[in-house]
Amino acid sequence: MSSATxxxxxxxxxxxxxxxxxxxxxxxxxxxxxxxxxVGLALLMAVPVLVIxxxxxxxxxxxxxxxxxxxxxxYVANSLLLMLxxxxxxxxxxxxxxxxxxxxxxxGRGLLEWALLLPMAMPAYIIAYTYTGMLDYxxxxxxxxxxxxxxxxxxxxxxxxxxxAGAAVMLSLVLYPxxxxxxxxxxxxxxxxxLDVSRTLGSGPWQSFYRVALPLARPAIVAGLSLALMETLxxxxxxxxxxxQTFTTGIFRTWYGLGDTAGAAQLSALLLGLVIVLVAxxxxxxxxxxxxxxxxxxxxxxxxxxxxxxxxxxxTFCALPVLLGFLIPAGQLGIWALTVAEEAYDARFLxxxxxxLGLAAxxxxxxxxxxxxxxYAKRLHPSPAVLASVxxxxxxYALPGTVIxxxxxxxxxxxxxxxxxxxxxxxxxxxxxxxxxxxxxxxxAYLVRFLAVSLxxxxxxxxxxxxxxxxxxxxxxxxxxxxxxxxHVPLLRGTxxxxxxxxxxxxxxxxxxxxxxxxFNFNTLAVRAFELASDExxxxxxxxxxMIVGAGLIPVILLSRSITSSxxxxxx
Amino acid sequence: xxxxxEVEAVRIAYEGRTIVQETTFAxxxxxxxCLLGPSGCGKTTLLRAIAGFEPxxxxxxxxxxxxxxxPGWTLAPERRRVGMVFQDFALFPHLTVADNVGFGxxxxxxxxxxxxxxxxxxxxxxxxxxxxxxxxxSGGMQQRVxxxxxxxxxxxxxxxxxxxxxxxxxxxxxxxxxxxxVLEREGVTALLVTHDQLEAFAMADRIGVLxxxxxxxxxxxxxxxxxxxNRLVADFIGQGAFLPAEPVDAHSVMTELGRLSSAxxxxxxxxxxxxxxxRPDDLVDDPASQIRASVIERAFRGAEYLYRLxxxxxxxxxxxxxxxxxxxxxxxxxxxxxxxHLVVFASRDxx
Numbered sequence: 043m044s045s046a047t048x049x050x051x052x053x054x055x056x057x058x059x060x061x062x063x064x065x066x067x068x069x070x071x072x073x074x075x076x077x078x079x080x081v082g083l084a085l086l087m088a089v090p091v092l093v094i095x096x097x098x099x100x101x102x103x104x105x106x107x108x109x110x111x112x113x114x115x116x117y118v119a120n121s122l123l124l125m126l127x128x129x130x131x132x133x134x135x136x137x138x139x140x141x142x143x144x145x146x147x148x149x150g151r152g153l154l155e156w157a158l159l160l161p162m163a164m165p166a167y168i169i170a171y172t173y174t175g176m177l178d179y180x181x182x183x184x185x186x187x188x189x190x191x192x193x194x195x196x197x198x199x200x201x202x203x204x205x206x207a208g209a210a211v212m213l214s215l216v217l218y219p220x221x222x223x224x225x226x227x228x229x230x231x232x233x234x235x236x237l238d239v240s241r242t243l244g245s246g247p248w249q250s251f252y253r254v255a256l257p258l259a260r261p262a263i264v265a266g267l268s269l270a271l272m273e274t275l276x277x278x279x280x281x282x283x284x285x286x287q288t289f290t291t292g293i294f295r296t297w298y299g300l301g302d303t304a305g306a307a308q309l310s311a312l313l314l315g316l317v318i319v320l321v322a323x324x325x326x327x328x329x330x331x332x333x334x335x336x337x338x339x340x341x342x343x344x345x346x347x348x349x350x351x352x353x354x355x356x357x358t359f360c361a362l363p364v365l366l367g368f369l370i371p372a373g374q375l376g377i378w379a380l381t382v383a384e385e386a387y388d389a390r391f392l393x394x395x396x397x398x399l400g401l402a403a404x405x406x407x408x409x410x411x412x413x414x415x416x417x418y419a420k421r422l423h424p425s426p427a428v429l430a431s432v433x434x435x436x437x438x439y440a441l442p443g444t445v446i447x448x449x450x451x452x453x454x455x456x457x458x459x460x461x462x463x464x465x466x467x468x469x470x471x472x473x474x475x476x477x478x479x480x481x482x483x484x485x486x487a488y489l490v491r492f493l494a495v496s497l498x499x500x501x502x503x504x505x506x507x508x509x510x511x512x513x514x515x516x517x518x519x520x521x522x523x524x525x526x527x528x529x530h531v532p533l534l535r536g537t538x539x540x541x542x543x544x545x546x547x548x549x550x551x552x553x554x555x556x557x558x559x560x561x562f563n564f565n566t567l568a569v570r571a572f573e574l575a576s577d578e579x580x581x582x583x584x585x586x587x588x589m590i591v592g593a594g595l596i597p598v599i600l601l602s603r604s605i606t607s608s609x610x611x612x613x614x
Numbered sequence: 615x616x617x618x619x620e621v622e623a624v625r626i627a628y629e630g631r632t633i634v635q636e637t638t639f640a641x642x643x644x645x646x647x648c649l650l651g652p653s654g655c656g657k658t659t660l661l662r663a664i665a666g667f668e669p670x671x672x673x674x675x676x677x678x679x680x681x682x683x684x685p686g687w688t689l690a691p692e693r694r695r696v697g698m699v700f701q702d703f704a705l706f707p708h709l710t711v712a713d714n715v716g717f718g719x720x721x722x723x724x725x726x727x728x729x730x731x732x733x734x735x736x737x738x739x740x741x742x743x744x745x746x747x748x749x750x751x752s753g754g755m756q757q758r759v760x761x762x763x764x765x766x767x768x769x770x771x772x773x774x775x776x777x778x779x780x781x782x783x784x785x786x787x788x789x790x791x792x793x794x795x796v797l798e799r800e801g802v803t804a805l806l807v808t809h810d811q812l813e814a815f816a817m818a819d820r821i822g823v824l825x826x827x828x829x830x831x832x833x834x835x836x837x838x839x840x841x842x843x844n845r846l847v848a849d850f851i852g853q854g855a856f857l858p859a860e861p862v863d864a865h866s867v868m869t870e871l872g873r874l875s876s877a878x879x880x881x882x883x884x885x886x887x888x889x890x891x892x893r894p895d896d897l898v899d900d901p902a903s904q905i906r907a908s909v910i911e912r913a914f915r916g917a918e919y920l921y922r923l924x925x926x927x928x929x930x931x932x933x934x935x936x937x938x939x940x941x942x943x944x945x946x947x948x949x950x951x952x953x954x955h956l957v958v959f960a961s962r963d964x965x
Contacts, residue, residue: 233702233704235700235701235702235704236704236705236706238665238667238691238698238700238704239698239700239704239706239763239764240706240717241666241667241690241691241692242665242691242692242694242696242697242698242718242764242769242773243692243697243717243718243763243764243766243767244692244693244695244718244720244721244767245692245717245718246690246692247690249692253717254706257708258706258707258708260708
């Protein structure tokens with residue numbers, strides 16, 4: 043018995059095993075360190091939100107009055123209309139496909155069950171300009187149409203993709219999987235007995251769907267819908283490309299075009315208000331869903347077998363989102379990428395790729411580290427302060443990249459100016475901009491935005507490790523940090539990889555915050571693809587876009603694997 | 615009395631695997647029937663076929679004389695007018711108690727519906743809970759709501775799938791009697807499925823013992839216990855042991871414990887090797903008796919002890935004796951046969 047381990051090994055009986063904490067002076071101080079650290083980190087992560095919210099208190103200046111009188115009503119109307127359109131599109135697509143794939147049996151169902159997730163890999167701005175190219179006057183569709191009919195220019199009517207309705211369709215095509223995923227889980231979680239009861243009480247299959255299954259799944263549907271709408275509000279690339287004036291494009295214009303910090307921040311605060319409503323909606327729905335558990339005894343679903351034209355209809359309905367949301371645009375990108383293959387992959391492309399990968403990897407590792415610290419601090423010391431700070435740190439996932447960028451740039455500029463002023467006053471040296479316009483600012487913004495992704499994954503993983511494991515390690519003489527490093531990290535290797543991958547891919551796809559915060563002359567794949575597309579060089583943008591879509595497939599594969607492994611359904 | 619439910623030569627198979635063998639039985643109006651059997655015997659499948667959830671492979675199901683299932687054709691559940699109470703009650707969690715009960719009453723006016731819901735909630739003693747949600751109710755309360763909901767549309771027949779299995783053992787029999795009261799008061803024809811014989815005895819007028827996908831016997835509880843049709847039924851219902859027996863005449867057989875006889879007799883030829891069922895209550899202790907047995911073990915049952923005894927031949931029997939007649943393990947007991955029933959099967963009938 044070594045004397046060094048003795049104080050660690052002593053545990054009074056009264057300490058509940060669920061939270062290994064608080065006894066012995068050395069341990070208490072270490073516990074405090076973890077708590078203080080997590081609270082500090084969380085506060086740092088909350089800075090951008092607090093800055094934006096702070097601008098609500100700043101009295102509205104001339105610029106705000108000007109905004110409110112001129113463009114603001116348009117932003118509000120367009121944003122709301124866009125949300126309405128996306129809500130309709132994702133509801134029909136998401137709920138319909140979820141119902142068909144979970145309750146019916148038809149050819150191709152098993153494949154479609156996970157293929158329906160594929161559009162998640164497609165960033166909205168990429169699908170938007172891909173369709174613009176395809177539906178163009180010179181694009182494949184119209185060319186074929188003219189060749190087939192002999193019509194000329196102006197002889198026929200073609201819907202305009204670059205419109206608000208077009209943006210709603212594009213966003214719906216890539217956002218319906220949120221509704222699909224959550225609704226599907228809700229349908230599968232319903233005891234089939236509830237539907238059977240409804241049948242014996244005189245309701246047919248469709249009536250049972252409307253009267254029982256749908257109301258029961260409503261919390262899940264609302265949760266999925268809120269996520270899709272948050273993404274809609276956060277979207278910048280699509281609406282910008284289509285020339286639809288919304289909050290995000292408004293913030294960009296106010297910031298860059300008018301150079302108006304306060305105006306941009308106040309627009310951001312308004313947008314933040316909308317987001318908060320959606321977050322509340324989502325959280326409330328999830329809470330409500332607990333009461334909608336139908337039973338503990340689970341009778342496996344027996345899928346209703348469809349035949350003939352019904353099967354064909356179901357197949358078409360479920361295949362359409364996959365085709366339109368992934369296969370067709372990805373195929374078009376592939377064709378474009380081939381046409382420019384000779385000159386596209388030069389040193390410049392390599393540089394872009396390395397920039398993107400390096401940035402994404404750095405953000406992923408940092409986010410992973412922070413998530414481990416916060417998650418473990420919560421496990422070690424679940425005090426109200428720590429719990430609140432962990433929640434605060436996870437808030438960023440709901441914030442549009444534009445809002446975060448504005449929230450980052452304002453305090454960084456203030457810090458730079460203060461340091462510069464102090465240095466000049468004291469030493470007569472000008473330091474200029476130390477942080478603004480550097481990769482540090484960009485990485486910080488990524489962390490604020492995507493920390494929640496890794497935090498959620500890490501917390502779920504830690505939750506599966508029994509508290510007695512910690513106790514055993516502590517009893518064998520490990521300090522808390524040692525337990526984390528020698529027990530939890532090895533146990534969670536797979537989970538940690540997943541957490542890092544998810545952040546990696548999200549960073550790779552991120553557009554608006556990167557656009558605002560990137561250092562001068564620093565480009566990423568996403569930014570370059572968007573710039574080229576904005577210059578109508580669609581084919582040139584395809585290689586970068588394909589890289590992003592390819593990376594986006596990683597989380598889809600991870601998700602679909604967890605879907606197939608959790609199946610407990612039988613078919614007659 | 616007219617037949618409410620007729621199950622005629624029904625066989626149910628999936629992908630070539632037979633779940634229910636050719637089965638025939640019928641329920642008269644107002645009768646409570648029961649399908650009793652171990653899990654996996656096909657009883658729930660048969661019940662679901664009657665409700666219209668499972669297609670049948672062979673035979674025919676009729677409700678009130680009307681054909682509802684034939685091979686290749688199944689009338690949809692919602693058009694059969696059957697009520698069903700599920701194992702987990704399957705209450706709609708998004709509706710109040712009153713709305714749950716009123717779910718199947720859409721064709722009524724709102725006034726009629728309110729009256730009917732009120733009447734049923736009164737019947738099951740749940741009037742005060744009508745505005746509450748299922749997750750606020752205890753298991754027993756949920757069960758009563760499920761029963762009221764299934765009975766509300768006045769179904770042709772009420773089907774109950776293991777309705778008490780999620781209850782405390784102590785509550786089960788009491789609830790079963792309560793439910794029986796309610797059904798009797800409303801004159802409901804019902805079919806219950808369970809693996810618990812006490813539940814079946816408490817609820818049902820007629821019981822079908824289902825084993826290996828086949829109805830072994832369709833009879834009253836008393837008959838099942840005292841005149842089991844075969845060894846499967848005898849083994850499943852109640853306790854007891856089989857002793858080698860030899861037919862003496864048309865009314866009696868000879869066993870190691872003495873002569874067993876009954877008025878109804880048996881149809882075995884003299885000399886056929888046979889086995890007779892000895893129930894624990896067929897034996898009494900009698901110090902003066904020539905027949906001796908030694909106590910292997912005993913289990914305290916309150917008013918009685920259940921003894922396991924070894925006979926001189928090595929065979930074992932069970933015996934129920936009052937608590938105040940105590941014998942320690944290893945003790946020697948004198949036994950006397952006091953049976954009024956004769957249950958005997960030819961030896962090859964075994965299994």
